[in-house]
Amino acid sequence: MFAELLQYLLSGLTIGAIYALAGLGFSIIYNASHVINFAQGEFIMIGGMASATLTASGVPLPLAILIGCGGAMLVGVLVAKFAVERARDASTVTLIIITIGASIFLRGVAELVWGKDFKRLDAFSGETPIQFLGASMQPQSLWVVGTAGVLIVAIGLFFAKTLTGKAILATSHNRLAAQLVGIDVKRVVLASFALSAALGAVGGAVVAPITFSYTEMGIMLGLKGFTAAVLGGLGHGPGAVAGGLIVGVAEALGAGYISSAYKDAVAFVIILAVLLFMPNGLFGKRGTERV
């Protein structure tokens, strides 16, 4: 009974950690540019595919992750530079379509490079399950949760301590004022895209041994990340992390106790309920667009 619940909680936290990273990625970009980047899931896919295929061809794992991460950052910067930056004054709908276009484009490229098959990445430290109060856990789950935790703390420090981080924060509060004090707003947007691409790619790499990698994997992960970000209140970093964990755990509980077929619907039912009763998300300040 308890062991079962614990089992669901553990698997929920594992996948929730990835949603949290994706949600955090949405929030960082939203803060810097007020764009919801629907290609966020594609960064996760790039990280997963790159690390799976590179290790398969003999590249050591850390290097493979690093290359995947670098590739995703480059892609992120290109999306920001060639699509989002040029559509600066476009409406919300237009920006949504642009990033959706980018995600279809990237998926097409990925299919060309990697094919449509599932790719396998070995678990980082073996597959002997760890027993814990009657529940068992893959060691890879620890890698996922641990990596996500470290990244989330690092992002927090980055925003609190570094000049670039503060510049991004300043831009998110008031773009014009940030520009007036000499912040290069365009570079801030590029940096935010690179940063959230890196977050996504690392997430994709650590989760790859659990979920397998395929070119379509980014879609649902991205949408769940968006749910996490909205649940926490768009642009609210810690909120996005909490949102991701809540979505992950709710999904695992829903799959365990209600129906595994409706697992994917859980996140969207929650988000609908939250939006209907708390239009600002759990931690958000406002439900309206900033004008």
Add this chain to the structure above:
Amino acid sequence: MNALLHGRLTGLLALAAVIAVLPAFLPNNFYLDIAILAGFNAVVCVGLNLLIGYAGQISLGHAGFFGIGAYASGVLVGSYGWPPVLALLAGAVFVGLLAFLVAKPILRLKGHYLAMATLGIGIIVSIVLRTESGLTGGPDGMMVEPFRIFGVELYGEKVWYWVVGLLLVGVVWLSLNLIDSPMGRALRAVHGSEVAAEVVGVDTARFKVLVFVLSAVFASVAGSLFAHYTGLITPAKADFFKSIELVTMVVFGGMASTFGAVVGAVVLTLLPQALTVFQDYQQIVLGGILMATMVFMPKGLLPTLAALIPARRRA
């Protein structure tokens, strides 16, 4: 006013004329089939454009309403022996009620929050259709019986072409009239500034709900007829990508332009057909075109072209 009325009629007549002469230029049923699919998409897009283009409210879940219409017809006619017309109406009424129930709380939301909420509804609908396989045939979809009315069975591309053509002209006519009615003016006021609209006494909530329900019902009716036409429906017709496709058609053709929505639907239905030549590059080209259009013509195709023709009235 007179000029406006005139412009509206000209556009409608031009559309009817194009629909009337087009079959003469289509060499075989393959092309007719594509034209029919474009017509179905156009019907949904004209409705969606009322919501997105005129009222300024995005919906990333309209394929869900299309799907409910399609499956209502498939299930009620196939498994329960309902007459197709009745099934179509039942689907439309159900979608209308559903849209009405969710519209009020959802349309309080704005921008990305509204996008998220509508996306959620659409995804839930498609997951239900995919999962309830006892009723819907699951991911493989289900066969749908032909459409019969007064004992006559609608059969073949030629017949369906005229059915869809007529439906499209009707929907465009309705949309144009609506836009020029007091309700249309109210909607545009809502788009411009909701606060200002309320100040001058527009019941913004009521109009937003109305147009949401109307566009959902358009989608449902198109879905029902589509199901009968193709004879096979799958949950893919109700999923997130279909919703995105529909929004893209509206935005690509030109927001706040009824004919733009039609043009967008036609062009983006044809495009993948043309792209099958490039099989492997299809997604790359499609994604690239989406980005390029939005970046270089954020107003959409038709308004951008219209702006090139100096000092002419807008469609």
